[in-house]
Amino acid sequence: MQGGNPAEAPLNPGIVFQILQAHQSTAALKAAIDLDVFRAVGEGPGDVASIARHCKASERGIRILCDYLVIQCLLVKEGNSYKHTPSSAAFLDPRSPSSLASIAQFLGNRALREPYERLAEIVRTGRTVMEGDGTVEPENPIWVQFAETMGPMMAPMAEPLGRVVLDGHMGPMRVLDIAAGHGLFGIEIAKQNPQAHVTGLDWAPVLRVALKHAEQAGVHDRYNMLPGSAFDVNFGGPYDAVLLTNFLHHFDKPTCMSLLRKVHASLKKGGRAATLEFVPNEDRVSPPMPAAFSLTMLATTAAGDAYTFGDLRAMYDEAGFHDVTAHPIPMSPHTIVIGHA
Amino acid sequence: MQGGNPAEAPLNPGIVFQILQAHQSTAALKAAIDLDVFRAVGEGPGDVASIARHCKASERGIRILCDYLVIQCLLVKEGNSYKHTPSSAAFLDPRSPSSLASIAQFLGNRALREPYERLAEIVRTGRTVMEGDGTVEPENPIWVQFAETMGPMMAPMAEPLGRVVLDGHMGPMRVLDIAAGHGLFGIEIAKQNPQAHVTGLDWAPVLRVALKHAEQAGVHDRYNMLPGSAFDVNFGGPYDAVLLTNFLHHFDKPTCMSLLRKVHASLKKGGRAATLEFVPNEDRVSPPMPAAFSLTMLATTAAGDAYTFGDLRAMYDEAGFHDVTAHPIPMSPHTIVIGHA
Numbered sequence: 001m002q003g004g005n006p007a008e009a010p011l012n013p014g015i016v017f018q019i020l021q022a023h024q025s026t027a028a029l030k031a032a033i034d035l036d037v038f039r040a041v042g043e044g045p046g047d048v049a050s051i052a053r054h055c056k057a058s059e060r061g062i063r064i065l066c067d068y069l070v071i072q073c074l075l076v077k078e079g080n081s082y083k084h085t086p087s088s089a090a091f092l093d094p095r096s097p098s099s100l101a102s103i104a105q106f107l108g109n110r111a112l113r114e115p116y117e118r119l120a121e122i123v124r125t126g127r128t129v130m131e132g133d134g135t136v137e138p139e140n141p142i143w144v145q146f147a148e149t150m151g152p153m154m155a156p157m158a159e160p161l162g163r164v165v166l167d168g169h170m171g172p173m174r175v176l177d178i179a180a181g182h183g184l185f186g187i188e189i190a191k192q193n194p195q196a197h198v199t200g201l202d203w204a205p206v207l208r209v210a211l212k213h214a215e216q217a218g219v220h221d222r223y224n225m226l227p228g229s230a231f232d233v234n235f236g237g238p239y240d241a242v243l244l245t246n247f248l249h250h251f252d253k254p255t256c257m258s259l260l261r262k263v264h265a266s267l268k269k270g271g272r273a274a275t276l277e278f279v280p281n282e283d284r285v286s287p288p289m290p291a292a293f294s295l296t297m298l299a300t301t302a303a304g305d306a307y308t309f310g311d312l313r314a315m316y317d318e319a320g321f322h323d324v325t326a327h328p329i330p331m332s333p334h335t336i337v338i339g340h341a
Numbered sequence: 342m343q344g345g346n347p348a349e350a351p352l353n354p355g356i357v358f359q360i361l362q363a364h365q366s367t368a369a370l371k372a373a374i375d376l377d378v379f380r381a382v383g384e385g386p387g388d389v390a391s392i393a394r395h396c397k398a399s400e401r402g403i404r405i406l407c408d409y410l411v412i413q414c415l416l417v418k419e420g421n422s423y424k425h426t427p428s429s430a431a432f433l434d435p436r437s438p439s440s441l442a443s444i445a446q447f448l449g450n451r452a453l454r455e456p457y458e459r460l461a462e463i464v465r466t467g468r469t470v471m472e473g474d475g476t477v478e479p480e481n482p483i484w485v486q487f488a489e490t491m492g493p494m495m496a497p498m499a500e501p502l503g504r505v506v507l508d509g510h511m512g513p514m515r516v517l518d519i520a521a522g523h524g525l526f527g528i529e530i531a532k533q534n535p536q537a538h539v540t541g542l543d544w545a546p547v548l549r550v551a552l553k554h555a556e557q558a559g560v561h562d563r564y565n566m567l568p569g570s571a572f573d574v575n576f577g578g579p580y581d582a583v584l585l586t587n588f589l590h591h592f593d594k595p596t597c598m599s600l601l602r603k604v605h606a607s608l609k610k611g612g613r614a615a616t617l618e619f620v621p622n623e624d625r626v627s628p629p630m631p632a633a634f635s636l637t638m639l640a641t642t643a644a645g646d647a648y649t650f651g652d653l654r655a656m657y658d659e660a661g662f663h664d665v666t667a668h669p670i671p672m673s674p675h676t677i678v679i680g681h682a
Contacts, residue, residue, distance in 0.1 A: 012672060013432045014630060016441045017494070019413060020371070020448040023364040024636055027457035030361070034461040058467025063625075064639040064646075065464050070626040071633050072360060077626050091354045100357045107361040110458075116368035117451075120375040123406050126399025153358070284404075285411040285418050289355060292412050295365055298405040305405070331353060 026108070028068050033092070033104045037066065038084075042093040046081040102149040109142060115299040127302045134301045136250045138229060139203050143181065147202075147209035151182040154246075157276060158188035160329050164336050165241050165274045171195055173240040176266065178230045179247040183210025183223075185276070186243060190219035201226040201233065230259060237266035245276035249293070252303035253315060260319035260339075267341035273321060278306045279328075279335035289333035312337050369409050371449045374433070374442045378407065379425070383434040387422040443490040450483060456640040468643045475642045477591045479570060480544050484522065488543075488550035492523040495587075498617060499529035501670050505677050506582050506615045512536055514581040517607065519571045520588040524551025524564075526617070527584060531560035542567040542574065571600060578607035586617035590634065593644035594656060601660035601680075608682035614662060619647045620669075620676035630674035653678050 032038060040046075040054035052062040066082045069075040074092065075082045084093060091100045106112070111130075115122060118129045128134035135142060165175075166189065173196040177186030180200035187210075190198050198219075200210045204227035214223040226233055230247070242263045248256045263273050280291035290306055297304035307315075309326045316324045321339030328335045373379060381387075381395035393403040407423045410416040415433065416423045425434060432441045447453070452471075456463060459470045469475035476483060506516075507530065514537040518527030521541035528551075531539050539560075541551045545568035555564035567574060571588070583604045589597045604614050621632035631647055638645035648656075650667045657665040662680030669676045 011428055011431050013428070013439075013441055013494070013497075014674070015414065015428055016370070016432050016444070017448075017630070017674075019366050019415070020445055021367070021633070021637075023367040023454065024457060024633070024640075025360050026362070026364040027460045028636060029357070031460035031464055035464060055464075057465045060467040060644075061464030061639060064635045065460075067625050068633055068636045071629050073356065074360070077624065087352055087354070087356055090352050091357050098354075100354055103357070104361055107358075113364065116365060119368045119372035119406075123372055123376060123396075123402030124398045126401040153354070156354075283418065284408045288412050289358070292362070292365070292409055294405045295369060295409045296362075298402060299365075303401075333355070333358075 024068075025072050028065060028072065029074065030104050030108045032065060032069055032074075033101045035065075036094070037062070037069070038088060038092040038101065039094050041066075041075060041082050041084055042089065042095055046083055048080065051082065098152070100152050102151075103153045106142070106145050106149045109145060111142060112300060119299060122299055126298075128298075128300050130300060132302075136301060136304075139205075141205075143203060143206045144209060147182045147206045151184055151213065154182060154184055157329055157332060157334050158184045160327075161185055161243075161245070161274065161276055161336055162188040162192040164327050164338060165189060165243070165272060166192055169193070169240075173197070174237070175199070175241045175243065176201060176226075176235060176237065176239045177243045177245075178263070179245065180210045180243075181206060181246070183207075183213045185245050186210075187214050187217045187219055187223070189241070189243075190214070190222050191217060197222045197224065199224040199226050199236070199239075201228070201230055201235075203227065203229075231255075231262075235262065235266040238268040239266055239271055240268055241272045241274065242267060243274050243276075245274075248275055248312070248315075249277060249297055249306055250301050250304040252305075253311070255303075256307075257315050257318050260315055260321070264320045264341050269341060271341045273316070273339045273341070275312065275337045276334050277312065277337065278333055279309055279312065279326065279337070280306050282308050282310055284308065287333070290335070293333075309335070309337065365409075366413050367449070369406060369413065370415065371445050373406060373410055373415075374445045376406075377435070378403070378410070379429060379433040379442065380435050382407075382416060382423050382425055383430065383436055387424055389421065392423065439493070441493050443492075444494045446490045447483070447486050450486060452483060453641060460640060463640055467639075469639075469641050471641060473643075477642060477645075480546075482546075484544060484547045485550060488523045488547045492525055492554070495523060495525055498670055498673060498675050499525045501668075502526055502584075502586070502615065502617055502677055503529040503533040505668050505679060506530060506584070506613060507533055510534070510581075514538070515578070516540070516582045516584065517542060517567075517576060517578065517580045518584045518586075519604070520586065521551045521584075522547060522587070524548075524554045526586050527551075528555050528558045528560055528564070530582070530584075531555070531563050532558060538563045538565065540565040540567050540577070540580075542569070542571060542576075544568065544570075572596075572603075576603065576607040579609040580607055580612055581609055582613045582615065583608060584615050584617075586615075589616055589653070589656075590618060590638055590647055591642050591645040593646075594652070596644075597648075598656050598659050601656055601662070605661045605682050610682060612682045614657070614680045614682070616653065616678045617675050618653065618678065619674055620650055620653065620667065620678070621647050623649050623651055625649065628674070631676070634674075650676070650678065 186198040214220040278290035278293035316339040527539040619631035619634035657680040
């Protein structure tokens with residue numbers, strides 16, 4: 001039906017049933033990751049009995065789960081054996097260097113999922129049912145889990161972000177990475193420019209994860225830590241560049257603007273602020289992944305949103321930036337937005 | 342990418358992210374139904390402020406929820422207004438005679454959804470984490486909710502089922518409807534054959550819902566009630582036809598066969614037993630909807646399954662039936678299977 005005129009297609013109630021059952025696909029993928037099904041399939045031979053043995057699970061359970069994963073295009077079935085799809089081999093087999101299996105721990109975190117059980121109430125009030133400011137409450141432990149598990153999803157964004165932020169600039173440079181999390185973005189700047197010194201800002205337990213990643217990348221001698229809240233700590237500076245990745249979407253526009261003003265004040269003249277965000281088109285319903293992210297912000301924050309480039313440019317302008325440009329990252333739902341101080 | 346060779350398509354990790362977030366689409370549709378969003382959209386004018394007013398909800402919440410429904414192809418957006426798609430007008434607007442909105446109450450029932458939070462454990466043990474036999478525990482109140490809410494989804498199956506079961510036979514006839522639920526299938530037989538007498542068998546509180554539907558259809562003078570468990574009560578008879586709809590999938594094969602033998606014994610020579618089931622192909626992974634139903638049985642029963650036609654025919658044969666035939670219902674995930682005593 002893709003590309004056809006939906007008004008002319010026969011009406012099919014299946015879409016209602018399928019969406020009401022879609023929660024099962026999330027549960028099935030999470031269970032398969034938790035049970036190590038994708039490793040068992042990758043190691044072969046892929047029949048029910050050997051997968052069940054590897055996963056210490058019942059054959060009935062494994063047969064039904066693996067059939068369901070085939071229906072969801074997460075495995076293929078040849079006769080009575082299950083094999084990887086190219087995507088499951090790359091992104092779900094824990095033996096793959098590009099495995100994303102760990103992100104199921106953060107995205108499947110019960111604290112982040114429970115608000116959806118009360119979504120009607122959230123739509124009524126217009127804010128999360130989580131206490132206080134939701135996920136951005138001070139010292140929320142989910143950010144340690146984010147830092148520990150979401151790196152594989154964010155890693156492919158680091159190289160293009162580093163390239164856009166540096167834009168060929170080498171030599172001594174000071175960079176502030178606000179809400180550093182896993183730290184991969186600041187670390188990438190340090191890798192691409194051997195004279196860059198990076199300061200990671202986040203809650204102290206989160207920064208310990210970022211520092212571990214800096215050590216693994218061999219750049220920890222140029223990695224400093226500034227623990228605390230981006231709204232409260234003194235940024236120091238002045239900096240050549242400030243990274244503000246996956247952060248603005250948690251807050252309303254006035255809060256974002258006050259933060260952008262503080263960022264502007266910490267930059268050298270001509271320095272750059274770079275956000276990495278889910279940026280929907282101005283229609284707010286496309287492309288699907290960035291646009292859908294608004295719902296996550298509705299469910300888990302007091303006033304966050306997925307901001308369009310128009311929204312972001314207006315906030316940057318208001319905070320004193322100029323030459324604000326958008327750089328979508330191909331094959332990803334993310335866009336880099338750069339402003340100059 | 343549809344129709345292409347997946348091995349040649351560029352790898353996109355989006356599928357992993359999308360499936361891990363798919364539970365949001367279930368929550369969004371349920372919230373929209375609970376808030377009466379689809380009626381508000383149908384009545385128009387469809388801007389955020391008027392929908393929010395109708396739903397007694399915040400404008401921020403309504404804007405983000407409706408945008409998300411557009412992304413899920415459950416609404417369309419024109420400028421800043423939301424309109425129905427042909428499918429949402431037909432199946433989600435409560436003013437539509439074919440509205441399916443009520444099925445969200447059964448499919449979204451917390452008791453039926455909670456097992457998915459423990460799906461890895463269920464796959465390990467091979468059976469539901471619900472107590473006893475899960476959904477088929479005696480007098481489980483969910484079947485009253487099923488009878489009250491799932492009728493609109495099952496109603497389109499009634500006409501073809503009645504036609505296949507009667508196969509042109511008119512005149513006096515006795516029909517037993519096992520696990521009658523909403524009662525729509527037995528009621529349809531009584532509507533198609535004015536001399537048919539129907540006996541509905543189910544838990545007593547469920548039969549009260551079936552009787553209400555029989556009254557609404559004007560056939561209650563030919564509708565009898567047999568309260569209790571299909572495994573325990575004396576069926577009486579002999580019958581010309583026995584309906585066994587959406588029931589066998591809850592049980593293992595030996596249990597199904599013992600029930601089919603009891604059905605066979607209650608039929609006149611040449612009488613017919615008719616099941617309505619989710620019947621996947623022998624590969625058990627197609628078509629998607631019937632095949633995926635196995636996971637529901639894994640999560641919510643001790644030993645149920647979506648049986649293939651090969652499975653069902655073998656069970657019918659074993660129970661003494663002959664001339665067992667499958668009749669898929671077009672545009673639905675259901676198949677009627679008929680056996681002759």
